[in-house]
Amino acid sequence: MFLFFAADSRFTQQELPACKPILTPGWVITTFICVGILFIPIGLACLFASEHVVEIVDRYDYDCVPSHYRNDSILFIQDSKTNKTCTRSLTVTKQMKSPVFIYYQLDNFYQNHRRYVKSRSDKQLRSKSHEGDTVSCKPEAVTANGAPIVPCGLIAWSLFNDTYSFSVKNKGLDVSKKDIAWKSDQDHKFGSDVYPKNFQNGSLIGGAKLNSSIPLSEQLDLMVWMRTAALPNFRKLYGKIEVDLHPDDVITVIIENNYNTYGFGGKKKLVLSTTSWIGGKNSFLGRAYITVGGLCLFLAVTFILVYVIKPRPLGDPSYLSWNRNPATRGN
Incomplete structure (x- = not known):
């Protein structure tokens, strides 16, 4: 069985409903902070467990x-x-x-x-x-x-x-x-x-x-x-x-x-x-979590400084193609 789509259908024009988040500075900084706060304790717990093996x-x-x-x-x-x-x-x-x-x-x-x-x-x-x-x-x-x-x-x-x-x-x-x-x-x-x-x-x-x-x-x-x-x-x-x-x-x-x-x-x-709850002796896992968490916190602080010292105005999201009325896109 074959499915055929019209050349101007929403599927072929990639206009089906989809999640299209706008990565504002606030969202990016918050995400990096959350990842850093989550990963560093996990890494410390893994290192602590490995040291007790x-x-x-x-x-x-x-x-x-x-x-x-x-x-x-x-x-x-x-x-x-x-x-x-x-x-x-x-x-x-x-x-x-x-x-x-x-x-x-x-x-x-x-x-x-x-x-x-x-x-x-x-x-x-x-x-x-x-x-x-x-x-x-x-x-x-x-x-x-x-x-x-x-x-x-x-x-x-x-x-x-x-x-x-x-x-x-x-x-x-x-x-x-x-x-x-x-x-x-x-x-x-x-x-x-x-x-x-x-x-x-x-x-x-x-x-x-x-x-x-x-x-x-x-x-x-x-x-x-x-x-x-x-x-x-x-x-x-x-x-x-x-x-x-x-x-x-x-x-x-x-x-x-x-x-x-x-x-x-x-x-x-x-x-x-x-053994421990993470298995045998393995310091790599803990160090990897701490490294990624620390890097995320460093990037969050860097973006905060850039945003405060040299801010840039945000564009109007209503002008994005997927937020505009299909009838007016050609204008």
């Missing part, structure tokens, strides 16, 4: 390489016979109320690369009936015998495989994996009838292996990893410690340093963090 960051990729391998870290990480276990000690500086979130942070890892992001099959992840849908997964699509790899693609193949265990005063701390992945991923994107198959069976192992007896809908670490990061430096949730950590507690961390970031100059960090 307790965070411990420990870079371990360099120190967890034995001194005689420091000049050839790649050989160390690729050799299956070397001992990858590393022990680190972290000191709690302030009270950390549960849950304490555990993140692993990777730097200089470009998960946003176009070919990397496309190397996956959402249909295969969702349903067993699409097990053979591996066209978009190259080069990790099928085995040498042509059997499909489940889950296929470079994203799953490069799954992070460092592991952490924690203890305080020789008492182990349980790491909970509950709710670390999005509920929508568990319910809709990863099928309960899809099991790992032919995964990491090639000559070149990319990362962690998966238990073939557990469906993808329960592989929480995989779900977290499959949500690719937009920036080259990112954190992903590893688990949660559901007990309080007290000041001066010394946390002993046993790390299995398996993941190869040495080949591309990457960095690995372990992060323990509490």
